[in-house]
Amino acid sequence: MxxxxxxxxxxxxxxxxxxxxxxxxxxxxxxxxxxxxxxxxxxxxxxxxxxxxxxxxxxxxxxxxxxxxxxxxxxxxxxxxxxxxxxxxxxxxxxxxxxxxxxxxxxxxxxxxxxxxxxxxxxxxxxxxxxxxxxxxxxxxxxxxxxxxxxxxxxxxxxxxxxxxxxxxxxxxxxxxxxxxxxxxxxxxxxxxxxxxxxxxxxxxxxxxxxxxxxxxxxxxxxxxxxxxxxxxxxxxxxxxxxxxxxGTGNCHLYIHGDADLDEAIELLLNGKTRRCSVCNATETVLLDSALGDAAVDRVIGALQAAGVVIHGDRDGLIPADDVDWGEEYLSMDIALKVVDGVDEAIEHIARWSSGHTEAVATRSIDVAEKFTAQVDAAAVMVNASTAWTDGEMFGFGAEIGISTQKLHARGPxxxxxxxxxxxxxxxxxxxxx
CATH class of the missing domain: 3.40.605.10 (Aldehyde Dehydrogenase; Chain A, domain 1)
Incomplete structure (x- = not known):
């Protein structure tokens, strides 16, 4: 990185x-x-x-x-x-x-x-x-x-x-x-x-x-x-x-499940990516469930591009993404985009590429939310909330000395x-x- x-x-x-x-x-x-x-x-x-x-x-x-x-x-x-x-x-x-x-x-x-x-x-x-x-x-x-x-x-x-x-x-x-x-x-x-x-x-x-x-x-x-x-x-x-x-660094993911409220999910994505793209809690990868359908995927891509985000992805018309992109903390107006087949593939992708900082899921399914929070290993896991929330001040700590991604003594803000x-x-x- x-x-x-x-x-x-x-x-x-x-x-x-x-x-x-x-x-x-x-x-x-x-x-x-x-x-x-x-x-x-x-x-x-x-x-x-x-x-x-x-x-x-x-x-x-x-x-x-x-x-x-x-x-x-x-x-x-x-x-x-x-x-x-x-x-x-x-x-x-x-x-x-x-x-x-x-x-x-x-x-x-x-x-x-x-x-x-x-x-x-x-x-x-x-x-x-x-x-x-x-x-x-x-x-x-x-x-x-x-x-x-x-x-x-x-x-x-x-x-x-x-x-x-x-x-x-x-x-x-x-x-x-x-x-x-x-x-x-x-x-x-x-x-x-x-x-x-x-x-x-x-x-x-x-x-x-x-x-x-x-x-x-x-x-x-x-x-x-x-x-x-x-x-x-x-x-x-x-x-x-x-x-x-x-x-740790923040290669933070947002997984948009097939039954997510798409308008809300797009708002979460744009907030996580564009609010301040140079900070560690910025969303760096978006995983889109194939069950959303092509029209929904195109909506997400269009919303990102309209906001000035450069997309590295696995679909035609995007900058081709490779292993560097999946592991990248861009700290810029770039994002990696991948279409996955369901929550299991999303969790598997995150397990391979996550930096352990913050991972998020957008879903209306309680079962999916519980599975995601139980199986995703990160300092913070968000359900229907932007990755930008992982911050000491937002957690009520006043300020923070940093966000720990290790597991001994301290983890998270x-x-x-x-x-x-x-x-x-x-x-x-x-x-x-x-």
């Missing part, structure tokens, strides 16, 4: 760091991680009220600083346009007044969410009177590696901060000016509230080796989360010495609880083990 930005680190580069050589980038990353470790211990003691006050102040400060943030973003856009970056990727990078308002709104939503820290997940009293409880605690230092989208800088900080974690933010070179402006605002708010400014640190993005040093800072960093194209995610997961949470671990606390009265 194509990677989603110009400065995606290559796997060979990530694997080639020499720990014995003098390296100022490595030193800078490890020093930042050390400061984050110190900050994380202070964050773990903050009250919910203190965290919420800082988040609300940060939201207001971002809105107030919009002119400076937009000016920095315009420099990034101009630089990337000069390098030949396509419009879909520029859209991921672009900030507007409305998008800054949305970013600030995400922080306000996070402030309004329950604080997971200290929550008792389970507990019991043993027959001998020993009291046990398992409580949620911060992970500690979270390394965030992401491409393009500067909103991730604020989303990652907000969720990490509310859950008591320090954030090491390694954005992409393409967004360096935007990210610097955003982090300056966040650190200014932290300082103004007497909180550790090293709860939010932006790592160098000019040198790709900073990713290597971050993901190999075992003992200083508790977890790394890559968010971006397939190349970045694979490189991090394969080379990390620090535990990594895989946020990752909010506050997914940025916590647990600890067991035992209270005894001189209890000794026999």
């Amino acid at each position: 194509t990677s989603s930005h110009l400065d995606t680190p290559a796997r060979t580069e990530l694997a080639s760091a020499d720990p014995a050589a003098a390296d100022p980038v490595r030193d800078a990353v490890r020093e930042a991680a050390g400061r984050a470790r110190t900050a994380s211990r202070q964050l773990s003691l903050l009250t919910t009220d203190a965290k919420n006050a800082a988040l609300l102040a940060a939201a207001d400060a971002l809105v107030a600083a919009a002119p400076q943030i937009l000016e920095a973003n315009e420099r990034d856009i101009a630089d990337q346009a000069a390098e030949g970056t396509g419009e879909a990727m520029l859209d991921r990078l672009r900030l507007t007044v409305e998008r800054i308002d949305g970013i600030a709104g995400g922080l306000r939503q996070v402030a309004g969410l329950p604080d997971p820290i200290g929550t008792v997940t389970r507990g019991s009293t043993r027959p001998n009177g020993l009291q046990l409880r398992q409580v949620r605690v911060p992970l500690g230092v979270v390394g965030m590696i992401y491409e393009g989208r500067p909103n991730v800088t604020v989303d990652a900080f907000g969720l990490a901060f509310k859950s008591g974690n320090a954030a090491l933010l390694r954005g992409s070179r393409s967004a360096r000016n935007s990210n610097v402006a955003l982090v300056e605002v966040l650190r200014g708010v932290l300082a103004g509230h007497g909180l550790p400014v090293d709860a939010a640190q932006l790592l160098p993005s000019e040198d790709r080796s900073s990713v290597t040093h971050l993901i190999q800072a075992r003992g200083l960093v508790d977890v790394v989360i890559p968010r971006g194209g397939a190349g970045l995610i694979q490189a991090v997961v394969e080379n990390a010495k620090v535990p990594a949470i895989e946020t 990752m909010g506050l609880e997914e940025l916590t671990s647990t600890k067991w606390i035992a209270n005894g009265k001189g209890h000794v083990r026999p």
